[in-house]
Amino acid sequence: MAKPLFQRPKGTADLLPDQTSQWQHVENVARLLFGDYNFKEVRTPIFENFEVFSRSAGDTSDVVTKEMYDFHDKGDRHIALRPEGTAGIVRAYVENKLYGPEFDKPYKSFYIGPMFRYERPQAGRMRQFHQIGVEAFGSSSPALDVEVIAMAIDLFQTLGLKNLRVAINTLGDKQSRDDYRQALIDYLTPHRAELSADSQARLEKNPLRVLDSKDPRDQVFVADAPSILDYLSEASQQHFQKVQALLTALNLDFEIDPTMVRGLDYYNDTIFEVMTVDEQLKGAATIAGGGRYSGLVSVFGGPETAGVGFGIGMERLVSLLNAQGVAPQVDNDLDFYVVNIGDETDVAAMQIVQAIRSFGFVAERDYLDRSAKAQFKTADRHNAKYVVTVGEKELAAHAANIKNMATGEQQLVKLADLYTDLPTIIDAQGDEQ
RNA sequence: GCGGUAGUGGUGAAGUGGUUAACACACUGGUUUGUGGAUCCAGCAUGCGAGGGUUCGAUCCCCUUCUACCGCCCCA
Numbered sequence: 001m002a003k004p005l006f007q008r009p010k011g012t013a014d015l016l017p018d019q020t021s022q023w024q025h026v027e028n029v030a031r032l033l034f035g036d037y038n039f040k041e042v043r044t045p046i047f048e049n050f051e052v053f054s055r056s057a058g059d060t061s062d063v064v065t066k067e068m069y070d071f072h073d074k075g076d077r078h079i080a081l082r083p084e085g086t087a088g089i090v091r092a093y094v095e096n097k098l099y100g101p102e103f104d105k106p107y108k109s110f111y112i113g114p115m116f117r118y119e120r121p122q123a124g125r126m127r128q129f130h131q132i133g134v135e136a137f138g139s140s141s142p143a144l145d146v147e148v149i150a151m152a153i154d155l156f157q158t159l160g161l162k163n164l165r166v167a168i169n170t171l172g173d174k175q176s177r178d179d180y181r182q183a184l185i186d187y188l189t190p191h192r193a194e195l196s197a198d199s200q201a202r203l204e205k206n207p208l209r210v211l212d213s214k215d216p217r218d219q220v221f222v223a224d225a226p227s228i229l230d231y232l233s234e235a236s237q238q239h240f241q242k243v244q245a246l247l248t249a250l251n252l253d254f255e256i257d258p259t260m261v262r263g264l265d266y267y268n269d270t271i272f273e274v275m276t277v278d279e280q281l282k283g284a285a286t287i288a289g290g291g292r293y294s295g296l297v298s299v300f301g302g303p304e305t306a307g308v309g310f311g312i313g314m315e316r317l318v319s320l321l322n323a324q325g326v327a328p329q330v331d332n333d334l335d336f337y338v339v340n341i342g343d344e345t346d347v348a349a350m351q352i353v354q355a356i357r358s359f360g361f362v363a364e365r366d367y368l369d370r371s372a373k374a375q376f377k378t379a380d381r382h383n384a385k386y387v388v389t390v391g392e393k394e395l396a397a398h399a400a401n402i403k404n405m406a407t408g409e410q411q412l413v414k415l416a417d418l419y420t421d422l423p424t425i426i427d428a429q430g431d432e433q
Numbered sequence: 434g435c436g437g438u439a440g441u442g443g444u445g446a447a448g449u450g451g452u453u454a455a456c457a458c459a460c461u462g463g464u465u466u467g468u469g470g471a472u473c474c475a476g477c478a479u480g481c482g483a484g485g486g487u488u489c490g491a492u493c494c495c496c497u498u499c500u501a502c503c504g505c506c507c508c509a
Binding site for chain 2: 010061062063066117125129209214262264313317370373375376384
């Protein structure tokens, strides 16, 4: 028995037809729906200059410090496979001067494609994974936050998902965040020694992350920690209020989670996540996450420009679709199967399948010189509606047998007629039933 | 990066330190010469993730390694 010479790289997957049909379904629905919201697709490179990601995500973020899939190319350029979609889109936005007056504001874009993070694969987590994401630039209106959130929910509902939880929070503007950060440090520092080792480190680098800790030792303190909501500037507070009012006006259910933090450092003001409450998938419960980022465009050298967006994890979304039993049924059925008997009929069989396909039917034939019985079995296994049989006899008569597999009825049809009138012929056969 | 569990044919799997590695599904062929189901018959792993070692002998014991799954961290 031959062993495979190669296996796929760790944390990658081969998507076979059963899966690709599901993925295509999700992608098609997303493209259609985002189109309704007037978002347009943008495709950026799968790899970028390392700094594109390190600058945007934040030097202390896990994504940059330990999950970057990076390397030096033959020109000694430091390259990284994109770990998320926003940075590349922002880079493209600036590089292509999409902030220019000739473009609509907000500039609304979406993307679909692979992302890469170098980490241990586990449930809902791959080294190469895929995201559907959207980004909108040039407006700080809360209405745009809400439109983006609503669009994500709309997509999930259109796909048939249920039992989703939408959590929102605000990180405030720069001033709010700095104030809160200090308050948090003041609050946690006296308890420093009692925190988990991880959180002690977080306290130094990024105290907000402590809020996100699942360690019971930390959660004791998180429960009574000061809330970001009490440190919001007037503007941030109003923004957040407006977001809530608009969500409510759209009848969208949401809850405020003041301890929610995002993994990338560039967020401010509104952030949100869409999670499943499904117990089985709790290791990968978050299927979408996003929010506002106001400083990013200028980090990339563009004008001060507001941005808002989200990313959806394809793998998680598809597995949730399957878990909830709402993944589309794959149709592998054939319309026609062409059975041919004897070497002489090979050419005719080829011409017949091609003719059938030209009418738009799904048609298959045998390529292995198998017996008529075996060919019929295959036709049956694929639920072929009709079987066209050509043997020596039919060939001599310039004809072929068309058998309706449901009724078992069979009729001899001139090839000339089959080539020109196949749909009429089978319609007529249907009428006779 | 750390921890846990596992790795037998196309699939699901049973199994033992010692002649031919169960069983089932799938697949292929046959069951009177060119027609689908069912039945019945036959075929289908010189090999038990890989590499070492122990042993007279290892799929079963030991070591290493790879991979998968799950958890931590973090996230989509």
